[in-house]
Amino acid sequence: MVFPDSVALVLDQLSVQLEGVLGRAVPTGNRVPSPRPDEFVRVRRQGGARKTYVSEEALLEIEAWGLDVAAAEDIAQATRAVLFGMKGETFNGIPVYEVNDAGGPAEVADPLSDQPRHTFSIAIHVRGQAT
Numbered sequence: 692m693v694f695p696d697s698v699a700l701v702l703d704q705l706s707v708q709l710e711g712v713l714g715r716a717v718p719t720g721n722r723v724p725s726p727r728p729d730e731f732v733r734v735r736r737q738g739g740a741r742k743t744y745v746s747e748e749a750l751l752e753i754e755a756w757g758l759d760v761a762a763a764e765d766i767a768q769a770t771r772a773v774l775f776g777m778k779g780e781t782f783n784g785i786p787v788y789e790v791n792d793a794g795g796p797a798e799v800a801d802p803l804s805d806q807p808r809h810t811f812s813i814a815i816h817v818r819g820q821a822t
Contacts, residue, residue: 692819694741695785697749701734701815704782705773713769727804729758732770737812748816750793760798760807767796767809774813789816 698721705719709732718724718731732755739749753770757763778790793812801808 692745693822694747694749694819695817697739697751697815697817698734698736700782700785700787700817701751701774701777704777705732705734705770708773708776709769712772713766717766729756730762730766731756732766739814742816745821746788746816746818748789748814751813751815753811753813755809756801757807757809760809763807763809764796764798767811771796771811771813774815777815786818787815788818790814791816 702719702721709719710716718728719734720731721734723733724731732753735752737750737752739747741747753767753774755763755767755770757766775790777787780787791814793814796809796811799808799810800806
């Protein structure tokens with residue numbers, strides 16, 4: 692079995708849905724953009740485990756930066772809503788079986804910039820493809 696890139700899957704859906712939920716466009720990616728925008732979302736894989744012969748659960752870290760604490764929290768909550776909305780859906784042929792909290796949103800200022808940031812972790816359970 693070959694499992695999908697869960698980060699790419701999530702980033703794809705954020706690029707499609709986040710503006711509709713949040714009410715404004717926010718850059719998304721798996722790295723801190725350069726130049727650094729005032730608001731953005733970063734998604735990184737922290738690990739995960741194979742759940743069944745045909746599926747795995749990827750553990751993802753989500754970070755949402757904003758100009759102030761309230762904006763960072765709003766972005767994090769909107770991002771979280773998009774991700775939980777993926778449960779039970781299929782995207783580009785990839786079924787998403789479950790989306791679960793692995794660590795709820797928390798205020799954690801960026802240690803390098805001191806910019807307000809909210810982080811959370813999710814576990815996304817997806818199906819692989821036979822080789």
